[in-house]
Amino acid sequence: MDVLQVYTPNQYTIDGCATFYRHDKFKEIVKYELEYDKSALPFVEALEPELKKAGCFRLLKDNVALVVILERVKNEECFDGNQPRICVANTHIHASEKFPDVKLFQVVSLINGLEKIANSKIPLLICGDLNSLPLSNPHSFVSKGILQSVPNKENDPLGVYQYLWPCPIYTLKSAYAWFFQSDGIEEQQRRKMDSETMEPIFTNFTSEFTGTLDYIFFTVNSLRLESVLELLDKEALGSGLPSPQWSSDHIALMGSFTFTLERSSYQGQRLLPCLPSPWRTAAAR
Template sequence: MGLEWEVQVRFPSDTPVAGIELNPWVRVNYKGSYVSPPNYALQFAWYREFSTLPKCVEDYVAFQDHASRDSSMTIYGGGLNQEKHGLLNSEGLKIVDGEGKTWIQVGSSRTYTPSEDDINSSLRLVSVAIDDMGIKMSINVFVTTPVIRLPRPYPRHMIVFCSLRKLRNPKCIATPFKEESFRVLSYNILADLYTVSGAYTHCPNWALTWEYRRRNLLNEILSYDADILCLQEVQSDHFKNFFESEFAKVGYSAIYKRKTKEVYSANEYVIDGCATFFRHDRFKIVIKYEVEYDKMALPVIEVLEPDKRNDGLFRLMKDNVALVVILEEKDNGRSQDAARSTICVANTHIHRGSDASDVRLFQVVNLIRGLEKIDSSGIPILICGDMNSLPGSDPHRFLINGEVGCFSEKFRDPLGIHKHLKLSHSMHLLFVEVIANVFSGQCCGC
């Protein structure tokens, strides 16, 4: 039976980094299929390649003598395959593999965080599946490349904004807020789901692993000391298990809206979404709205010609979302006109597809259509997100100018979706214009 089952182990990268947790994906399967195995337990042992050999021969002889008196114990790729002897939990144990390399045990959990002592040495993970009777079902041995030192982060080259007075939309009348200013950060953090698509071949695999990126992301985001954070591509399990608790430790409350179509990854269904964080000592939630663009597509699809409706379903039923929240600034002992102490923050991630300019315009138009209702009440509106639209594109011109007018040469609308959209709005979007001017180079030299 032990030959029928196999332990599968997969690492996001085979290059460990000192200080970054190694968290392998481990699964037990019947060979050649996904049939569920009987009840089993997993035991792990981590080893570091031993660079020097003091007492190597003595230790090996002692181990071989012990193994020869117990026929159930063997050396398998440098690891022991019988947990019942407790040797998988013997940190400091030295063993010798078939190539004569010496390994010293450094851990016995599924995860392991390489230390400075591990730098330039390879690591070996021995994973053993054991059934209810304590008998080995299968074993897996995985050897990494040498551990590397944690690199220093590259300095950020930030865009310097010109004075808002130089860029101000003449149609925009700024509404004073309670304090002189507050800081907002919008950041697409790249969901781990999308790092395996092959789109980032310029980046080494170890730098794409979530265990490496999550701490860097957290440190960078916190360094901006923002009052409001709008993050896109926040994976649902990462929000629950990492971001929500980490930001709560430093005074942020959080709301989250996941996309509508989940995928199966690492033994669970996950998807990314938009997360908005705000300092709870400064703001409180008045109300929030969740926007699902695929639901907004149904009325448009229904009015298409019958032979175009299936294509309309395929084209418009994307799972992108937006999260809209109205925040009220806490008084903190000061009195202020309530109308000036609220702000609406919209956080969205618009569809990316290279041939989907009509889809992007559809989603942006519907977002603005909803925000216009809030704008009519006099509440200032801040739109954050990843629009996947360059300056001069039709969604971008719609946001800035309040209308599209003539479509750009790159606009593609095979189903005539634009005919069913209201392509004008009355909102005056100052911050969108700031971004447009920066991207178009008009801030150079400031």
Template sequence: MGHLDVDGRMASSGTFTVLSYNILSEAYASNDLYNYCPSWALSWPYRRQNLLREIVAYRADIICLQEVQSDHFDEFFSPELDKHGYYGLYKRKTNEVYSGNTNTIDGCATFFRRDRFSHVKKYEVEFNKAAQSLTEATIPTTQKKTALNRLVKDNVALIVVLEAKVNNQPFDNNAGKRQLLCVANTHVNVPQDLKDVKLWQVHTLLKGLEKIAASADIPMLVCGDFNSVPGSAPHALLAMGKVDPSHPDLVVDPLNILRPHSKLVHQLPLVIAYSSFARTVGLGYEQHKRRLDGGSNEPLFTNVTRDFIGTLDYIFYTADSLVVESLLELLDEESLRKDTALPSPEWSSDHIALLAEFRCCKNKSRR
């Protein structure tokens, strides 16, 4: 798994890298579900070391991880990545998974290199609270209980505002001006039949990011596992800024939370990081492009199990303030399938890592 154009980058080159990776929490890594993976390779003591080795090797400036259990953040990832110069922030999901043991609840973790960035602000998005507010405000009393049962899911998003350090600017900086960067990290883990809830959560996150954008002219990254394939309504909203009113996903809306459909918009100029390669020509890139979907310009897959192969993970960026310099080369399906699927002894998650290198550009005016 190699880089395209990244390995030779210098800290002074005016670029920074972002990694997004769903690492598969121990609570979900059951032998029943992944019985094609040897039990020793599925064990957490093995996987955590293999994942750490992989993550550290990418040398990313910012790391967005999903499915990080709270005990694993406190006892392993935070202290281990601290040794490599990273500071970590964490947001745990709001409900208890399986056993009722709070340690096994997973969440989102965002790390950044202390020599490149400092932490300015953290926003925590709890979709449960937003669901309760929505139900209180718009759902008739007789339907409130049904609505809460449908809408209340324990997903979260962690939004971190960072400031580039003056002596190590990854940006073309105006003298004396603070250079901020907003990084959103989320895991939208909603059952596939609740298409309305999934779209509503993504819309809620984007509206929150719009408020941050309105208060400061700030480059933004939106990373994570959205559990949404290219062409789905959440993907359309993220990538196009709107959802076609005739989109088939909108048929599922028993509580009318998506109406009017004209409200399903946002003004952030978000672009898919991997789509930039669809416009590139040259040796090496052609092979890379064969691993992209011709219609959406997304990777052909970011999640590979025995029963599913497809793209669920994304890195979006605001194209008025950031440009993609390079990307992590995508894996080909053949090399993954030699072990049936993911996870495997070589790759310790059922997802693959996405990594993009960005350069900050002069901010064009945002509408």
């Protein structure tokens, strides 16, 4: 688990990401702890002197990602002596709507590192509070490999995007959008999805805001989505979250997946050495 101490109006609290897995099913091969402020530091240092102060203020945010590569244990079905691996990443992206450049920077930093892992034929699961709406640049970059809009001086005052080398993973898809485009989904459940974005109508529900900020993404060429957790109706949640019945202002998302790779791919995974951290050094131009 990767945690950071952050300040709230009332007290210091611990904010971070955690990944839980069953030890009778998987074992940990390697873990990476990504702190976005450290990833941003080379970019801030490359800014013109008059922009450095603003760069520190905007980009050095204490948001994190936790990435772990797991391998199935040997008491499960064996593929010619090789066990399949999976990479699970979860993250919490900066929340303020006033910093779209920071959100994009953090998401691109995460995906650029994961792209190196995906190239090693290891399936990916990404679970995250992106604090970004469907069809926003962070969401579109992950799910479609494109930017929905070109950053400009207003939403990218430091010109952060010119320093990024976006490396999209073209096989990443949103689990809920993918599942609800399949056949046989009850109309009652379809009504809980946005017909334009195909994402849930909301994952965050408070008195001030209602919308979708949370997602599960997976590599469709190596994992098969079997099911997702049923979405909730606003009517069942009262005036907003959290509440005595629901402890978070976000609803839970869940998916069930199976491996689909050929056995030769598992062998290729096993022959790979443990990867150094893909986020150890950041590339700038």
